[in-house]
Amino acid sequence: MELPLLVALREDGSLDPALAPALQNEDLLVLFRNMLLLRALDEKAINLQRSGRIGFYVPCTGQEAMEIGSGFALKEGDWIFPSYRDHGVALLRGYPLATLVGQLFGNASDAMKGRQMPNHWCDRSINLVSVSSPVATQLPQAVGAAYAAKLRGEKVAAIVYFGDGGSSTGAFHVAMNFAGVYRTPTVFFCGNNQYAISLPVSRQTASDSIARKADAYGFEGVRVDGNDVLAVTKVTRDALARAREGGGPTLIEAVTYRMGPHSTSDDPTRYRSEEEIAEWAKRDPVRRFTEYLQKAGVVDGVEAANRAEEAREEVLRAVKECEGAPPVPPESLVEDVYAEMPWHLIEQRKWLPHAEE
Amino acid sequence: MPVMTLIQAINAALSGEMERNPAVVLLGEDIGNSGGVFRATEGLWERFGPERVMDTPLAEAGILGMAIGMALNGLRPVAEIQFADFIYPAFDQIVSELAKFRYRSAGQFPAPVVIRAPSGGGIGGGLYHSQSPEAYFVHTAGLTVVMPSTPADGKGLLVSAMRSPDPVIFLEPKALYRTAKGEVPEGEYDVPLGKAHTVREGTDVSVISYGAMVPVAEGAAAEAEKEGVSVEITDLRTLWPLDVEAVDRSVQKTGRAVVLHEAPRTCGFGAELATLVQERSFLHLKAPVARVTGFDTPFPYALEKIYLPDVRRTLDAVRGAVNF
Ligand SMILES: Cc1ncc(C[n+]2csc(CCOP(=O)(O)OP(=O)(O)O)c2C)c(N)n1
Numbered sequence: 215m216e217l218p219l220l221v222a223l224r225e226d227g228s229l230d231p232a233l234a235p236a237l238q239n240e241d242l243l244v245l246f247r248n249m250l251l252l253r254a255l256d257e258k259a260i261n262l263q264r265s266g267r268i269g270f271y272v273p274c275t276g277q278e279a280m281e282i283g284s285g286f287a288l289k290e291g292d293w294i295f296p297s298y299r300d301h302g303v304a305l306l307r308g309y310p311l312a313t314l315v316g317q318l319f320g321n322a323s324d325a326m327k328g329r330q331m332p333n334h335w336c337d338r339s340i341n342l343v344s345v346s347s348p349v350a351t352q353l354p355q356a357v358g359a360a361y362a363a364k365l366r367g368e369k370v371a372a373i374v375y376f377g378d379g380g381s382s383t384g385a386f387h388v389a390m391n392f393a394g395v396y397r398t399p400t401v402f403f404c405g406n407n408q409y410a411i412s413l414p415v416s417r418q419t420a421s422d423s424i425a426r427k428a429d430a431y432g433f434e435g436v437r438v439d440g441n442d443v444l445a446v447t448k449v450t451r452d453a454l455a456r457a458r459e460g461g462g463p464t465l466i467e468a469v470t471y472r473m474g475p476h477s478t479s480d481d482p483t484r485y486r487s488e489e490e491i492a493e494w495a496k497r498d499p500v501r502r503f504t505e506y507l508q509k510a511g512v513v514d515g516v517e518a519a520n521r522a523e524e525a526r527e528e529v530l531r532a533v534k535e536c537e538g539a540p541p542v543p544p545e546s547l548v549e550d551v552y553a554e555m556p557w558h559l560i561e562q563r564k565w566l567p568h569a570e571e
Numbered sequence: 572m573p574v575m576t577l578i579q580a581i582n583a584a585l586s587g588e589m590e591r592n593p594a595v596v597l598l599g600e601d602i603g604n605s606g607g608v609f610r611a612t613e614g615l616w617e618r619f620g621p622e623r624v625m626d627t628p629l630a631e632a633g634i635l636g637m638a639i640g641m642a643l644n645g646l647r648p649v650a651e652i653q654f655a656d657f658i659y660p661a662f663d664q665i666v667s668e669l670a671k672f673r674y675r676s677a678g679q680f681p682a683p684v685v686i687r688a689p690s691g692g693g694i695g696g697g698l699y700h701s702q703s704p705e706a707y708f709v710h711t712a713g714l715t716v717v718m719p720s721t722p723a724d725g726k727g728l729l730v731s732a733m734r735s736p737d738p739v740i741f742l743e744p745k746a747l748y749r750t751a752k753g754e755v756p757e758g759e760y761d762v763p764l765g766k767a768h769t770v771r772e773g774t775d776v777s778v779i780s781y782g783a784m785v786p787v788a789e790g791a792a793a794e795a796e797k798e799g800v801s802v803e804i805t806d807l808r809t810l811w812p813l814d815v816e817a818v819d820r821s822v823q824k825t826g827r828a829v830v831l832h833e834a835p836r837t838c839g840f841g842a843e844l845a846t847l848v849q850e851r852s853f854l855h856l857k858a859p860v861a862r863v864t865g866f867d868t869p870f871p872y873a874l875e876k877i878y879l880p881d882v883r884r885t886l887d888a889v890r891g892a893v894n895f
């Protein structure tokens with residue numbers, strides 16, 4: 215039997231009380247603010263890339279609800295193992311917008327010294343682990359981090375993000391198995407956005423859902439409407455709470471849609487139709503939540519529009535702050551390879567262009 | 572002869588051989604409907620169908636394991652690894668299995684798989700879209716490692732790879748995919764594996780290189796010429812098994828050798844080349860063999876241009892050899 219899709223925010227704008235998290239208006243506004251910020255950031259970053267001001271970008275447009283809802287469910291001390299598409303979680307957890315934008319520029323304003331491509335950020339102070347491009351490598355690592363917390367008796371969990379494509383890797387199955395065997399406080403959060411670059415999920419797996427795969431590893435899998443920020447918050451909160459209390463891992467499949475390209479290098483018109491995009495646009499998570507907030511009287515139309523404008527201005531300010539920074543210094547090329555620089559890297563500094571002058 | 576880019580030449584090699592040999596099957600991520608992220612397989616899915624141009628789930632170990640099984644049972648699989656950087660999940664299948672099948676079965680189970688992988692830097696790809704992993708594979712007995720630097724070689728070498736009795740790691744210098752343009756013979760055309768190519772004759776210094784560093788060597792040779800230094804350039808084309816005679820010939824003529832690659836220096840393929848030159852041509856040498864390579868660091872994003880060997884660093888090494 216197919217796993218049910220959990221929805222709190224129904225199509226008609228009403229709420230299913232069983233699946234709505236207990237949230238105050240101020241919480242709702244935090245969710246709203248971050249979703250708007252994320253949307254605004256994606257819009258601006260795509261423009262920056264198109265005009266050659268940054269090299270590359272991975273948008274998460276269409277996936278704001280799963281990003282922000284799951285991020286909101288986390289508590290201080292929890293560990294986050296993101297993929298390249300999870301800047302929403304970073305923002306929600308307090309990663310400064312300007313640090314995030316600085317990473318896109320890969321200049322001196324990049325806290326990671328321009329080492330990685332855009333979208334590969336991290337922040338030790340909030341347990342936001344460094345993003346890797348190779349898909350799904352972070353999954354077993356999240357099991358290890360969760361195990362360490364459990365060993366020390368800490369009531370924290372580790373959440374790990376990956377996509378539908380990532381669920382095909384060996385690392386996914388290894389991680390699920392280890393998490394099941396050691397009952398680690400790990401939440402596997404799969405953003406099923408229907409595509410792995412050009413491959414639709416129907417050709418990624420013959421299973422009727424990804425959540426179902428948890429069964430084989432001895433723990434629960436749930437499918438949630440990934441465009442419903444309230445249901446995502448609730449389901450992730452429950453899974454994290456269970457993990458922190460020793461109840462073991464959970465696999466969450468957030469069913470969503472990547473409304474934009476895979477990355478700025480991708481041309482999605484090659485593999486999907488206008489009709490399909492239009493169909494999912496009706497379920498745009500930002501619009502859906504905006505309409506709900508208006509209906510619930512949390513914001514009115516004018517205020518919603520103002521807040522969207524404020525988000526865009528905030529992004530512009532961050533861009534202004536970062537874009538003019540100087541390039542990263544060439545010497546940083548050979549730093550951080552080892553804790554202490556070995557002789558051969560000291561010698562290789564002589565190859566740097568300025569070294570001769 | 573038509574003028575093609577390297578990526579077009581790769582496409583031509585694949586389509587020509589698929590046309591001629593129904594056993595050739597392609598498999599990889601995004602190679603079907605969308606024609607591959609670099610468009611190497613553009614049009615092939617439409618032409619040969621999804622059974623011969625397989626869009627696989629995201630799992631390199633699966634791609635390689637599957638390719639090996641296909642090869643054992645009579646097909647000629649050509650696996651695409653989207654970026655050479657993502658070959659590591661398949662490392663076990665390549666190193667433990669693919670490379671050793673012939674040996675461990677005393678020749679009963681050869682596994683002629685071709686693995687195509689875009690390699691090297693030059694596209695702003697940072698740590699994971701820029702690596703040059705050739706040394707791992709040269710180090711693994713049983714594998715043939717090939718890297719073209721021109722469109723004609725791209726076509727001819729890939730055709731030979733698809734006909735090789737042994738597994739071939741076919742590394743494509745992605746920096747040259749669209750920048751390398753040249754005449755490519757039409758129809759059936761092959762370039763033998765294991766044969767280097769003298770790109771430029773010279774008398775003072777031999778630069779030995781391959782892939783995307785060949786144009787860098789040419790740039791350095793042109794500069795050196797202005798200084799009265801004559802550089803000979805050998806494009807290895809097949810890294811292993813090496814055309815060692817071509818290397819001997821060139822170095823014994825000039826008496827000086829510079830090996831040039833963008834992969835990191837330590838235990839890079841250049842280390843093997845330098846040793847071979849030293850062992851085989853010692854008495855001809857007028858200067859130590861010089862290496863121009865990438866740094867012994869992960870491949871950086873912002874400092875890519877500094878990381879990659881360029882004309883400046885190559886020319887320095889050439890001058891160093893001449894003035895030793
Ligand atoms: C091991 C590995 N193979 C291939 C790639 C190239 N690649 C980057 S993203 C991607 C698709 C990932 O799809 P999915 O897991 O669904 O995540 P999404 O991008 O949709 O968020 C591929 C094939 C990679 N990064 N790592």
Ligand SMILES: [Mg+2]
Nearest residue numbers: 377378409410
């Ligand atoms: Mg996906």
